[in-house]
Amino acid sequence: MGEDNLNAKTYSVGVVGATGAVGVEMVNVLKDRGFPVGELTLFASERSAGTTMTTAFGPKTVTLFSVEAAKACDIVFLAVSGDFSKAHAKEIAESAVVIDNSSAWRLSDEVPLIVPEINGHLAKTARLIANPNCTTAIAAVALWPLHKAFGLKKVMVSTYQAASGAGAPGMAELEDGILAGARGEAIKNEVFAHPLPYNVIPHIDVFQDNLYTKEEMKVSLETRKIFGESGLPISCTAVRIPTLRAHSEAIIVETDKPVSRETALAVLKAAPGVKVVDDPHNNQYPMPLTATKAYDVEVGRVRNNIVFGENGLEFFVCGDQLLKGAALNAVQIAEAAISA
């Protein structure tokens, strides 16, 4: 990695897929967190190359992606499809640190899967690093401190996922569909399997042999890998609902050690990346309305679970899936990678 000025090390950074919802947020977060960016290159496909984007770093001309140009960077963020990443990530990683937001490498034994609050140290030695699924990352920052303090035996998740999980086109389809319906017109669906306005779709990504969806199995398998707990039983029902941004999750855990609302809140309040929002009598709990565009994951509705008693906890989390669920976590990985 280059040293670009005398006072502080800076890094040549590339963002591949810079015009997408996640790519745009990556550039915002790099600026907002003061990442030591020397040169910034925004890569995209032929459709966008040559156009100028307004960014937090000023106007930037979009560069046509090439492996060679990406390899010239110190750090490359991939905000592209899994197929694209499969094709190019390893080669770029020969000379740059690659942080990949796709699912291509997340379960590969050779590639660390990182939520920096949990296993950020793995970033220091890796060339190719996987960024977890959005729903996984949001749950993990709340589950990990509870796991360390009380020992998780069982984890059960039900999600409330926003249209933006399907990118900007998903958000547009929801908003356009609601307004079309209000005008008495037909509601189109191309991004989602069914019309999303005023609907609930218990189907995100493709169904697997066990009839969980791929999204649901990502939560299960990725969390195990991040925690280093290959046997931890985790189930998920992943549900798309008509919200725009920020995923919510209702989570039940059974614990090894007894837990109470008070001991759990103390642990969560001390946990990095978590904002405890839990004052039910004043109507304060996690919601997309307040979690959208926030870095920390909101955690609240903390209570002993009726089914598991003093060895069980039930709570609600809400996080911005474009930030902690994608761009923020990726930039945090880069911060961990360059930390001494």
Add this chain to the structure above:
Amino acid sequence: MGEDNLNAKTYSVGVVGATGAVGVEMVNVLKDRGFPVGELTLFASERSAGTTMTTAFGPKTVTLFSVEAAKACDIVFLAVSGDFSKAHAKEIAESAVVIDNSSAWRLSDEVPLIVPEINGHLAKTARLIANPNCTTAIAAVALWPLHKAFGLKKVMVSTYQAASGAGAPGMAELEDGILAGARGEAIKNEVFAHPLPYNVIPHIDVFQDNLYTKEEMKVSLETRKIFGESGLPISCTAVRIPTLRAHSEAIIVETDKPVSRETALAVLKAAPGVKVVDDPHNNQYPMPLTATKAYDVEVGRVRNNIVFGENGLEFFVCGDQLLKGAALNAVQIAEAAISA
């Protein structure tokens, strides 16, 4: 009860709260199911009394409620507040069969709480009968056949509840709010604790000492009573989402006996009140889009739960909370009450 014609017994029926969302549906369902209605009296408060409503039985003038007038009916449906029911239900029940949709009597030892598919026989001898909470009734028709076949040990529910759970004003607040937001105007909230458009509110009804909400504890306590299983551990997280009608629920159960997708589907397909919608590879599963205005509760996404293995099941249900969750179940109770 009177005999009003020579061929078949008919009943004088009163609906109290006839102008509300549930009251309107009760009248629709009475007609649609061919309930033997002789005289029909629509009761409401002074605000609506004297106005004429268009109903499935033709135009009807709304009658000012009085206990005496209600007592003159054979069967009285109460679609009113718990306070109203507390004040008047017992007195009306001195001379009429009263089916109460409020929560006032649901947990009273003297009053049966009925889902006819489960414990309809209790309706034959009771004068005052409680209709369960909407979320409870929708879950119960799916849980009961599974309980009989496999024995439920643990039940965990996460809900996706529509605005209509707060009646017609809740639906109007959601739709008006979404359109106001699209025009760049402020989004008002009076019915809900926070603006509901594009938001998720994990708070329905008031918080109890154990920090579950009253709605959540209704699911737990009412299901136990309906099943006659006072010790069955049931937990619930009840969440309001921006849909108009039909509640969805993600449910996990642990069972005494081993269960599989196949054996569970066979049981559910044979269960009254259940419509199995479970063809994931053809994108068929329960949704508000298809469950709205349907009598049967949709059940799908049936699979062995990862956490409990062959002694666990995970599934998704969706039911119209104004129908099975309220008006339909109430009329079914009346049908059970008059059955020989």
